[in-house]
Amino acid sequence: MIRDPFGRPLKSLRISVTSRCNLSCVYCHQEGVEKARSEMTPEEIQRIVEVAAGQGVKKVKITGGEPIIRRDIVEIVQGIADVKGIGEVSMTTNATLLADKSQALREAGLRRVNVSLDTLDPRIFREITKGGELDRVIEGIRAAVDAGLSPVKLNMVVMKGINTDRIKEMIGFASENNAILQLIGLMENEYSREFYSEYAQDLERIVRELEEEANEVLVRKFMQNRTRYILDEGEVEVVFPMHNTEFCAHCTRMRITADGRFKPCLMRTDNYVDFLGPMRAGASEEELERLFLEAVSRREPYFKKPLGMGEKADGVKDEGNL
Ligand code: SAM
Numbered sequence: 001m002i003r004d005p006f007g008r009p010l011k012s013l014r015i016s017v018t019s020r021c022n023l024s025c026v027y028c029h030q031e032g033v034e035k036a037r038s039e040m041t042p043e044e045i046q047r048i049v050e051v052a053a054g055q056g057v058k059k060v061k062i063t064g065g066e067p068i069i070r071r072d073i074v075e076i077v078q079g080i081a082d083v084k085g086i087g088e089v090s091m092t093t094n095a096t097l098l099a100d101k102s103q104a105l106r107e108a109g110l111r112r113v114n115v116s117l118d119t120l121d122p123r124i125f126r127e128i129t130k131g132g133e134l135d136r137v138i139e140g141i142r143a144a145v146d147a148g149l150s151p152v153k154l155n156m157v158v159m160k161g162i163n164t165d166r167i168k169e170m171i172g173f174a175s176e177n178n179a180i181l182q183l184i185g186l187m188e189n190e191y192s193r194e195f196y197s198e199y200a201q202d203l204e205r206i207v208r209e210l211e212e213e214a215n216e217v218l219v220r221k222f223m224q225n226r227t228r229y230i231l232d233e234g235e236v237e238v239v240f241p242m243h244n245t246e247f248c249a250h251c252t253r254m255r256i257t258a259d260g261r262f263k264p265c266l267m268r269t270d271n272y273v274d275f276l277g278p279m280r281a282g283a284s285e286e287e288l289e290r291l292f293l294e295a296v297s298r299r300e301p302y303f304k305k306p307l308g309m310g311e312k313a314d315g316v317k318d319e320g321n322l
Contacts, residue, residue, distance in 0.1 A: 002056050002296055004297070006300055008251060008299065011253070012252060013049065013253065013255075015062055015063065015080075016031050016063050016064055016255070017039065017062055017063075017065070017073070018066070019033065019035045019257075020064070020066065022069055023129040027157060027159070027192045028191060029187055032268075038259050040276060041072075042072055042076045046079035046082070047279065048256065048260075048288065051285065051288045053083050053086055057086075060088070061091065062092070064093075064258070065258065067091055067092075067093055069097065074108045075108075077110050078109060089111055090113065093113055095140030096132060097136075099143040102143040102147040103143075110149060112149055112151055113153070114182070116155045116157075117170075118156050119170075121134075121166075122134040142177060145178045151180050154180070154182065161199065162199060171233040172234060176234075180235055180236075181237070184239045186200045203238065203240060207227070211229070215232070220237075226238065245301070245304060247303070254292075254299070261274045261276065262295030264298040267302040273294050275292070
């Protein structure tokens with residue numbers, strides 16, 4: 001398996017297949033990129049996944065924009081799932097278009113989905129998403145579960161004064177619908193700085209409350225030490241904001257932008273490696289592989305742990321933890 005200069009293995013790709021979206025969430029980080037001018041075809045996506053799989057990558061997450069906005073999304077999923085060595089294809093979606101597509105996506109090879117859902121109040125949902133219809137999302141979630149996508153995880157971005165008092169209700173909803181709730185800390189980014197300064201919620205208090213009430217607490221060592229709390233109402237997982245050395249130390253993914261560039265770090269815009277240009281100009285497999293390796297060599301933890309804490313400067317504790 002390939003490793004970056006900081007010893008972190010490269011296990012997964014997070015591919016944005018479009019930067020277009022049918023919602024406009026007030027806090028959206030847009031996966032850390034400006035709007036794309038062009039989009040990759042399903043064949044181009046499959047080809048770059050083959051290059052990464054050749055270097056040991058086994059998982060692909062499809063994101064956007066809103067991935068299901070693409071008419072050829074089933075073809076894209078099928079193309080990725082067909083690549084030898086890829087064991088899991090997943091997607092993050094707002095689920096507004098999922099109800100009609102979940103069965104076809106499942107048959108094409110999609111294994112699981114993360115659905116963005118911050119509230120069960122239709123009015124607040126419309127305000128957060130600037131016009132989204134909550135009912136369509138709920139239909140999408142139920143269709144995904146019925147189609148056998150598993151697990152269906154609900155991503156709830158916690159925002160002070162907007163949804164912090166509704167966490168229990170969301171845990172109950174997730175559990176009734178055979179889904180798992182994930183609480184996500186609001187991330188500061190260049191697209192939503194003002195919003196962040198007003199609505200960022202300290203998750204520590206919420207975590208303390210969950211700890212007190214949980215029947216069981218489980219830590220997922222290999223996933224940025226994410227913690228799962230098992231409560232009477234159901235189960236909930238907490239994902240801290242990326243401003244977190246743990247997050248970087250355990251990052252094992254390479255991002256791909258909608259317009260065909262490797263993006264070695266969510267937080268940076270200065271170290272992309274373009275592959276779509278060379279691919280369209282006739283690049284060979286060796287050349288594409290060289291570009292992939294170049295992108296891997298540009299990976300470094302954005303937030304590093306201070307020295308003298310029993311850690312290496314690169315923030316990686318030891319190999320057993322990766
Ligand atoms: N449209 C798809 C969706 O809604 O899942 C995929 C793109 S969206 C950018 C991917 C995920 O990023 C969503 O779960 C969303 O909640 C999360 N996200 C976006 N901006 C964020 C922010 N500022 N802080 C934390 N999470 C954020």
